Amino acid sequence: MSKTLTFKISIPTQDGFFGRECNNPDCKRYFKIHQNSLKDEMYCPYCSLLFNKNELWAQDDLKYAQENLEEEAKTYVSNEFSKMLSETFGKQSGSSKNSSFSYKIGSPYRKKYISPPTEKEVDSEIECSECKAKFQVYGIFGYCPLCKCDNIIIYDTNISIIFTEIENASDKNRSLRYVYNDLVSTFEDFCKKRNRSRKKYNFQNLKSAENFFKDEFGISLFNGLDNDEILTIKKLFQKRHIYQHNKGVIDQKYIDIIPEDGSLLNQIAPLEIEEFKGATHIIRKILLKII
Numbered sequence: 447m448s449k450t451l452t453f454k455i456s457i458p459t460q461d462g463f464f465g466r467e468c469n470n471p472d473c474k475r476y477f478k479i480h481q482n483s484l485k486d487e488m489y490c491p492y493c494s495l496l497f498n499k500n501e502l503w504a505q506d507d508l509k510y511a512q513e514n515l516e517e518e519a520k521t522y523v524s525n526e527f528s529k530m531l532s533e534t535f536g537k538q539s540g541s542s543k544n545s546s547f548s549y550k551i552g553s554p555y556r557k558k559y560i561s562p563p564t565e566k567e568v569d570s571e572i573e574c575s576e577c578k579a580k581f582q583v584y585g586i587f588g589y590c591p592l593c594k595c596d597n598i599i600i601y602d603t604n605i606s607i608i609f610t611e612i613e614n615a616s617d618k619n620r621s622l623r624y625v626y627n628d629l630v631s632t633f634e635d636f637c638k639k640r641n642r643s644r645k646k647y648n649f650q651n652l653k654s655a656e657n658f659f660k661d662e663f664g665i666s667l668f669n670g671l672d673n674d675e676i677l678t679i680k681k682l683f684q685k686r687h688i689y690q691h692n693k694g695v696i697d698q699k700y701i702d703i704i705p706e707d708g709s710l711l712n713q714i715a716p717l718e719i720e721e722f723k724g725a726t727h728i729i730r731k732i733l734l735k736i737i
């Protein structure tokens with residue numbers, strides 16, 4: 447005869463937010479979701495894969511639950527065993543001899559205290575404007591974990607995360623290199639989500655993105671932008687490109703796309719916070735057309 451035992455283990459939350467961890471081995475990133483927003487299936491806000499809620503346990507929470515469960519089970523077994531022995535042999539402690547075997551009732555099992563997992567840092571709390579889900583993320587993200595919508599609030603949150611990163615960075619130039627890249631990746635993510643065709647587009651390349659939106663949606667990305675604005679985002683994309691692929695040195699290909707920087711040939715491309723800020727506003731204008 448088998449019997450199923452159920453133990454309830456509660457995991458402490460902070461302000462009602464549960465820690466979750468993506469189950470995609472390439473992502474494994476951490477986020478939190480408000481207890482009122484929990485659903486049976488949820489998307490990872492970073493990589494967008496859909497998971498059953500049981501697949502999104504934060505590893506620390508899972509360990510905490512398992513250890514607690516073990517303690518509950520040991521306590522249960524110890525109590526049941528003592529009960530059984532005393533029912534059989536009466537409530538005596540110490541040893542007793544019986545014709546077939548001897549036994550000793552030990553002291554009951556003392557449950558060990560398992561300390562709850564330490565809180566992981568998250569840096570933004572968001573309420574989805576579509577489905578009202580409340581969640582918290584760490585760093586750049588792309589989706590609401592409940593309805594998978596992406597919208598301009600997500601972009602704005604990401605940009606404010608990026609600016610905080612720059613402010614807190616000890617090496618400003620290094621952090622600018624990262625954020626030029628982050629901004630292009632953010633743009634790329636929004637574009638990828640629009641691509642329902644089988645064709646692959648390189649959205650890190652502005653020309654390719656421009657062609658995609660013209661061909662697929664009849665949208666002209668740069669419509670409504672003035673020449674300075676177009677130049678600013680071209681610089682953002684090209685500088686990111688040469689920092690990724692040419693150690694930041696301006697080559698002839700860069701100059702062919704941005705002849706205005708002709709005097710900088712073979713020099714390290716200057717990264718500027720003002721240029722970056724400008725680019726975030728322009729990308730925002732573009733995104734409003736495509737999302």
Ligand SMILES: [Zn+2]
Binds near residue numbers: 468473475491494
């Ligand atoms: Zn993920």
Ligand SMILES: [Zn+2]
Binds near residue numbers: 578590
């Ligand atoms: Zn949502």
